[in-house]
Structures are given as C-alpha cells and as structure tokens.
Amino acid sequence: MWHDLAGFVFNLDLLNNYGMRLLQGLRITAEVVAISSVLGFLLSYPLACARMSDNPLFSAPALAYVTFFRGTPLLCQLYLVYYGAGEVRPFLTSIGVWWFFRDAFYCCIFAFTLNTAAYQGEIIRGAIAAVPKEQVAAAQALGLSRYRIARHVVLPQAMLVALRPLGNELISIIKASALAAIVTLLDLMGQTRFVFARTFDFSIYLYAALIYLAITEAISRLWNWMERGLSRHLVVTAPPVAAVITPVMRNTVENRGYVGQARA
C-alpha cells in the first residue's frame, strides 16, 4: 500500500526513463545562469557608477535602464528580444548578428544578462552608498588616488555588504531562468514540460522542483558560510553584516530572501 502511495507521488519508472533528460536540461540551465550572471556582474559596476554620477548624461540613462528592467516582467523582456529580433531580421542580418538572435539560447542569455545587470547594479550602488563618507574623505586626506580609494577602501567594504543581496540575486536568476522554457529552450524546466506533455505524469514537476530546491538551498547555505567567514572581523566592533544591510536597502529589509526576487 505504501509502495502504491509513493508511486503515485514519485513515479520511479519515470525517473528511470527521463532522468537523463532532466540532467541535460539542468546543464542548459547551469550554462544560461552562469553566463548571464557573470556578464551581468561585469555590467553592474559601470552601471552603478553611471547611476551615481553627477553628470545627468550618465545618470539619467542609467536610471531609465534600471527602471525599465526592474519595472517590467522578465517574460515580457524575453519576448521583446526573442520575437522582436525576428521582426528586424533583415537589419540584424546586415550587421551580422542574426546568428546570435536566431538562437533561443543566446536570446535568453541576452535578456537575462541585461535584466540581472539592472538588479546587480542597484545592489552595488546601495552597497557603495553604505560605505561611510568619512572613509573616502580620510583616504583623500592621505593622498590616495581615485583608483586606490575605490580599489582598496570603498570596494572591499562595499562588496561585503553586497554579498548577501548578490547571493539572493543569483538564486533569483536561477529561478527566473525557468522562463527560458517558454521560448522553447530545453532547460530543466523545458525538459520537464516536454516529459509532462509526453507522459501526463504530474510527478515530473515534483522531481524538477526538488532539483531546483536542492540548488537554491545549496547556494543559500554556501552564502551563509561565506558571509560568516568574510565578516568575522566585524563581529566585535560592528553589528553583523545582515544588520548593516538593513538600513541601506529598504527593499531587502524584512528578510534576506527578497532582494532578487522582484522579478517575474
């Protein structure tokens, strides 16, 4: 009887037949997430600098960028890239980038990168703003160059503040990457939908959920561990990092899971 019940929720034959498919899908998910989160991270610092610039020529477009990508659903952005590219195909062909936009894989990476760059940029900006002004003033008084102030004074402190929300953003981009399935990419979610369409066995969704859950839990634990290790020197003199983040990033306050989750 127990065997029947277990079989109803978790059909092991299903895993036997389609387990490989899920693993293949997982690989695509990992590739999309890894590439777009790293590229997004590279874009985030220039974006944060532009946002903080006194020159409206830089700060206004950066603000518009961030507002657009954080204010509209990721699915809508993905459709814009994926279907929109098809509309301007002759133009894309003429500048030699059609091969890129023809492929759902690259379209997803493109859309996810632009999207996560906006979120990560705001995280970096908030973290830099959290570094007390006196730190910069003191460094200037010591005659440090702008580069050295940024590299040795501001960034080491800012990155520690940014660590937790960046981890949340990584988790959130992993979750958001499931949208790739809607534009036909066979990532973990895509393979899951494929198997469901073939077998009508609901438990495949639960298997996929367990895989996603395992990944996000693992990352969340890894981040706790990293944060404990990196902020050890702060414990005596300052409140723990999580408490430092609180006043700065209002949106992330109430709990840690949030910052990145403002996306659909």
Added chain:
Amino acid sequence: MGWFDLLFGPDGWTPLLLKGALITVALAVNTVPFGFGGGLVLALLKLSRNRPLRIACDAYTTFFRGIPDLLALFIVYFGLQSLLNKLGQITGEAWRIELNAFVAGVIALSVVVAAYSSEVWLASLKSVPPGQSEAAKSLGLDARRVFLLVVLPQLGRVALPGLGNIWTILVKDTSLISTLAVMDLLRAASEASRATTRPLLFYSAAAAIYLLFSILSGGAQSYLERRANQGYA
C-alpha cells in the same frame, strides 16, 4: 500600417491591451487577500508551540521560495486539475468541474505570495515588543483581542516595505499566468503581435503599461510608508 494606427486606429489593438491590463490588475488585486492573509496565518503558525506544525510551515515556505515561480504555478495548476479530476472520478461524471484558468491563476499566485509574505509577517510579528502583548494580557484581554487590538495594528507599519516589495513582484508575476491561457496584458500583446507580425511594437506597449503599474505602485508605496511612519522618529 503605421504604429499609431495599429495601436489607436479604428481597428487598433489598444482595447484588447487595456482589457488585458485590467485582467492583470484583477489577478494581482484578487491575490492580495489570499496571498497576504495566508502569509499572516503561516507566520502565526510558525510561532506556534506545535513543533510539527512549525516544521510543516517552514517546509512550505522553503519549498515555494526555492523553486521557480513558473514551476510553482504549474504545480498548483496541474495539481489542482488532477485533484479535481480525482474528485470527479470518485463522485461520478455528473460532478465534474472544469478549473477556470483565472481562478486557478489567483490560487497559484496566492500560494506563492503566501510563502513570500509569511517571512515579512514573521519579521514584523517579532518586531512587536513582547511587553505589548504581556501588558494587554494583564489588562485581561483574551488571546484573540490581544492579537486583533494590540499586535495587528502595529504590524502594518513594519510589514509595509516588505509587502510593497512583494506586491511589485506579484504584478510582474501575473505575466506568468499568460502561459495558462488567461488573456492578461502579456497574452493580449502576444495575440496582437501574432496577428500583425509586429512583436516589437506590442511587447513594448505591454512593457510600457507594466512600467506604469510599477511606477504607480512605487509612488503609492512611499506615500503609504510616509503616512504609516508619521509620529515615528
């Protein structure tokens, strides 16, 4: 045809888009009582003295916050469907219920939003000093009154930023319901772009409407927060 005629001309697509935008708002608004209310109940259960109950609620939150929203929607949607089918089988053909996609969407969104908001509620429940409910108890109020008259009114102010954040997530999450055949804003844009082969135009129009919603909610949120924080340092 020019973009202006496609949108605003006599056979323009604006009415369909606006209808979709209305569905999007309706999805989000209908989710709020169940999602936020469910989250508050979850948070209270997490503070209960019953250990298995606490663990179950934590597991619920971990599960739905740890998987993609899209997957959560599918699990709730197809799960409900098969549950209803099972019930139909048990009670006979006459009783069969077709799951309305809009209702299913609201349920699915509520399930996810409840998981998200329970953490916000929990944090704000913990922010109310225990002395408050102790004082209320010593005045002879019963547990229900202690909660309704003393604790609950103090929750809103603390929970507001987090709940506002979830609301903006929710508005954007409604776009996922378009995959379940609900004619929301995004699906309306898809219809229009399929019929006219102008996806750039219509997805941009949809994005502009979503953006408007985000900016309006952002403004409303900061107004509400200012109001709620009047009298606090």
